[in-house]
Amino acid sequence: MNIEEGLTDLICFFEEFFIAHGMNEELAVYLNLLINLVALTLIVIGLNYLIKNFIIEAFKAFTNKTKTTLDDFLIKSNFPRYVGRFLPLFVVYKTFPLIFTDFPEVLTIFYKLVDIYVIILIVWICRSVLRSTRNYLKTREEFNDKPLESFSQIIMIFIWLIGFMFIFSRLFDRSVLGFAISLGAASAVILLIFKDTILGLVASIQVSVNDIVRIGDWITFEKYGADGTVTEINLATVKVQNWDNTYTTIPTYSLISDSFQNWRGMQESPGRRIKRSIFIKQNSVRFLNNEDIERFKRIRLIDSYLENRQTEIEKFNESNNVDKTLLINGRNQTNLGVFRKYIDSYLQEHSAIHKEMYLIVRHLAPTVNGIPLEILCFSRDKRWENFEYISADIFDHVIAAVPYFDLKLFESPSGDDVRSFLENIEEDSKNT
Template structure:
């Protein structure tokens, strides 16, 4: 074959061109022809392979081949044949230029190694995007695993490139690499920590893509949109993006709201403060008035019957109301809250419903509503909670109770005006 690449050289020598000039001109002409030929082959192969892939993807039901096309897999495959041809022809084209021949062979080999890494990376990216469409893998940190494999691929590619350029054996390079492992561990500390963390997060099912998490240390409060090797991206409710180091998920504390989202309801836990001096025992007149509240009619009658029987059995002196057992306006209101919540259509009756006292404070007695709404969507949840508390707060005065509220400047002005 070498005679074919000497053809122009022989013609030039025949036409009395000096040997050195003929040698370089022959090289130039051969290089131009080879480059044009390879570009043509590359162009044709790209058109044929890409078009073939597109036709194939249209006819198949799977989307895997569609992702292969999107990741430039056909284009990378088309590049292989021209470069293999180039690698085979370089020794003949540069037969008289030993230094150049060695240099261009190494350059071609390095590019072929990089091209193989690109091809594997393309297949990996395709596999990742394909698996993301599967329900089982939608919430898995596939980006983290893909990044680790890509790093490994580039490491292997770098080993082969080093071996090709230096002429050293791969084993010798790995031995040198082992000696420098402490430095490399320091350089890739975050990557290693992120990889270990992503595996632990996945195995322990701590966080999935789509989970609502809260991490006050990093100001994160929203949905997890991406988990990769180094970071976790959280789309906050204020439409900002918070980036959290992946290893922080196993080293720091955070709240995952998945349990609430998968449960039958979203918790409502809020209290309002009742003024202590508004609490009183109920007289017969009061009971008659409150019995008109339909939701309490049966309860008051049944409860008062039990109380009267108890007081009779224990000979309680009813001339003083504190003797024996009595109903209070706060106790009756507390029962009203329970009954109201049990009849509310937006409350999940299969989960806890409770109205309770919290520890008394200098401001009064906190009365806490503890229940769960059926609808867990944020907007609807807020509307349900607002509807419940608006009703209960408006009901408080009907039980001769008062809510505590810090006095405003207007209150002080009205108070001072009374003494003028």
């Protein structure tokens, strides 16, 4: 006698016992069924207890001895528990048909439910492996800036989609291919319902493939009020921690549909750009005479420049018989040009400025506010607080240096300026 025959005799034992003692046959069948179901339930509970307290604990003890942390993440994601559920399922799958051998309708439903449970269990195991792999890769330095959350969500969506296709095909006794064809026919409705998810899926792929944004990037997205570091990228949203420690969530698809600023290039470059202007009053710009030049030669950073430049200008004017009784004739130096050279020399000597990157001091087109004198250079230190300190230090010096070159800064008149002007007029009228 084989195992299956012995198990069948054991299952029918109480039915035969009750009939032999005079019980109604139908009642004996249902009472035997109840006893077998209770026994099967106790066996399943016992197997679950065995898996939880011995097999899983043994797996934990094994992982504690290994060097890799991947198996630790497998335990946290319940991988051993999901795999262990196949053992009681196998027992139920083999025993249940013997218990309900006289109930074919029940067996039909049972086989469908078992198939669906197996599909769901496989999906859970795949999800557990995927989560464990994602969490493990997060501990690796080379994957710190990769959108692992987004990748795992994309893969999980495909796994669930395949799982649901198998589940529905089993429920309605249709082939997976036939169900996929039916799903394609309903694609318009699916696109409408899952529009945001699909947009996020496409955006996540494009963001990852084109390397648009990484975790740790500093981005500025004015539309959503985001200005800070990207902390998380998933299928639906990008999470940004702003500099005031608030958080802003941005739809993932907006990264490819809208314009935003990514500061990664600055962070990876040797320096951070300083680009600011001061405005010079136009009527304070003038030609320099010999007395002005001698006075400006006392400024250390431009003394040699003035000497060489003035010698060159004088040679040109002499060779061309220029009438210098009128200052405008021939070539001349201006206080604004000398001041521009002074700023350039000052930046060249500044230890915080990167000399191998652009360093430009230039005029922009005159405006109603004066002549913009723009400084464009790069600081060596890219940290925000130090960058602001360096920028402020440079412009403190530049603004303070303006009067030394007989120049004036443009500033819109305040109420005190207007009041002082009116008082002066009134005072002059009294004197006259």
